[in-house]
Amino acid sequence: MSRSIPFLELAPMHADLADELKSKFAKLLEKGLFSGGEEVDTLEKTMREYLNVPHAIPCANGTDALELALRALEIGPGDEVIVPALTWVSTAEVVSMVGAKVVFCDVDGHGLMDLLQLPGLMTARTRAIIPVHLYGKMVDMERLLKLTVNTGIHVIEDAAQAFGAFQKGRSAGAFGAIGCFSFYPTKNLGALGETGLLSTHDPSLAERLRLLSNHGQPRRDTHEVIGRNSRIDTLQAAFLNVKFSYFTVWQQKRKALAKVYLDHLQHLKRMTVPSGILQEEHNAHLFTVQTEQRDALKAYFAERGIGTAVHYPLPVPSTEAFEVNKKFPVASRLSNLTLSLPLHPYLHEDDVRRVCEEVQRFFSIR
Ligand SMILES: Cc1ncc(COP(=O)(O)O)c(C=O)c1O
Structure with missing residues (x-):
């Protein structure tokens, strides 16, 4: 029996980093520092530099980041916000949470917002x-921004899956407001x-985001606006600082493994591989294929101990929760076709080859 291949395995990565992570934890435990401090400042600086934006503001999670963005732009009841029909629920949830429509x-066909519509x-x-x-593949931001020029409509990028993706050298998350x-x-x-981050070029938006995420306080016990607590934990900032130093190597591994998948699978007629996954505008977050036989393929993998996931x-x-009457034919179709195969930096090349062999065997007997 071959070894099972989980969809995602974080344990080997964390085993490699265990000494560094534990030492960060020990230091913060000793100091008794769990909110704010040097680790948070370091993370902000690292993110400003990596994303090449003047303002990077950590917060509690990606959903909060989206909600804070809407609140900072004073979007609420009576307003409409356009979101793609195929995404993680957060993108739409936050719009309802601020009272907008x-x-x-x-x-x-790639699962990205259809700019023609x-x-x-x-x-x-x-x-x-x-x-x-979605999946780490960037929407054509130049085209999107052209559509909103002189309309007063803000673009908020949901780059939750796209950290590490760049379009013409500019990071995901650095195009919109x-x-x-x-x-x-x-x-x-x-x-x-849980952790998230906001990025912006606009100093007044940055200030507002900071206020909103920290009880409206520019300093302790001064509440300028009604805010909330969406601060990052110092521990999480410290762990991210450790992990960020490996990020580039991990990205190279993801791309190398994605290439192995492509080499073996791109010629198959009954399956579509993710387009552009080796390019800079895709961070290879997910290797999501499309096939009419999605459910059968998923079951076939499961019988052989190979983990997959459906997004979404x-x-x-x-x-x-939403139940909208209108039809979204492409999103509906993709939700029946897509299957994400294992892809992470600690996956062995041999395992990717085995997944590919199983795909080939699956199609050869059907
Ligand atoms: C597209 C998308 N948007 C938003 C989020 C929300 O991020 P978080 O889980 O950190 O709240 C996610 C996370 O899965 C996501 O994939």
Whole structure:
């Protein structure tokens, strides 16, 4: 029996980094410092430099980042916000949480917001558009920004899956008014818990985001606006500082493994491989294929101990929480076709080859 291949394995990565992570924990435990401090300042500086933005503001998680972005732009009841129909639920959830109306846009064949449909969805009430760089593949930001020029509509990038992706040298999250990132443990750069980040070029937005995420306080016990607590834990900042020093190497590994997949699978007629995954505008977060036989392939893998995942089994407007009557044919179709194969920096090349062999065997007997 061959060894099983989980969809994602974080334990070997953390075993490698255990000494460094434990030493950070020990130091902070000794100091008794769990909020703010040097580790948070270091993370901010690192992120400013890496994303090449003047303001990088850590927060509690990626969902909060999106909600804080909407609040900083004073979006609320009476406003409309356009989001793609295929995404993680957060993108739409936050719009409802601030009291605005969610307007869903269907996606293109890659699962990205269909920019051809955007103009038809923009109304006098549209205050923002939230493109999602799904699976780590970036939306064409130049094209999107052209559509919003002189409209007063803000672009908030949901870059939760796209840390490490760049378009013409500019980072995901650095195009719109505000960029939102998640460092959830399964992301390419993942904390050991929940964390997120906001990026912006605009100093007044940066100031507002900081205020909103810290009870409206420019300093202790001064509350200038009504805010909340969405601060990052110092421990998570410290862990991210450790992990960031390996990020470039991990990205190279992801790309190398994605190439092995492509070499073996791109010629298959009954399966589509992710386009552009080796390019800079894709961070190789997920290796998501499309096939009419998705469910059978998923079951075939499961019988052989190979983990896969579906991103996502339902378009957000079809979930019970949203239940929108309108049809989103491409998003619906993709939710039946897509399957994400194992891809992470600690995956062995031999395991990728085995997954590829199983795919080939699966199609050869059907
Ligand atoms: C596209 C997208 N948006 C938003 C989020 C929310 O991030 P978090 O889980 O850190 O709240 C995620 C995380 O899975 C995501 O994939």
